[in-house]
Amino acid sequence: ELKVEQNPLFLSMQEGKNYTIYCNYSTTSDRLYWYRQDPGKSLESLFVLLSNGAVKQEGRLMASLDTKARLSTLHITAAVHDLSATYFCAVDMKTSYDKVIFGPGTSLSVIP
Amino acid sequence: KAGVTQTPRYLIKTRGQQVTLSCSPISGHRSVSWYQQTPGQGLQFLFEYFSETQRNKGNFPGRFSGRQFSNSRSEMNVSTLELGDSALYLCASSFLSTETQYFGPGTRLLVL
16 A cells, blocks of 8 residues: 555654654655645745755755664754644655555644 | 736635636746635646646546646636635736736635
């Protein structure tokens, strides 16, 4: 079954702390995306990871991809309130249908 | 540079009707993708167009169709609307499909 899982689904963290969101997927993929969504808003692209070992960083967010383990991580460093949002990973599966499959999202709340 | 625009932003239809949604990508972008977001199913990939050709399609019934014009503008059509088609429909554009996508504000469709 084609599946993308995220852990945790809900995360409440204090400002200044570090944390990691995990994205596991069930089949071969060569492309993984991370998105952010604020309540009632559209999606914002954060990262596109195209190869095994890819690491990208933007501000307090860093994403990595391990295609062998079928795992991507989104690491948050020294969280600030503005990072409160829902984060989705999406995987480009090598299938005929459902080419891009999204995870359920991780709802992050950063508490001052 | 103008962002991705979607029209209309809100729409109310009744079961059995059909609807056409429009997406104007960022100038120069040739790839346009469509996504559906519902509280129950989450985010789901609908289709991707590149230079007027449908490159990929998600697992949706044939009632969902789309097209892309020579100026890269895209439309999606849903025929014989069902209650479950009520959703936020998002369009995203990029220069190439491997690059960062830029999302429009979405069209919120309510089917009564």
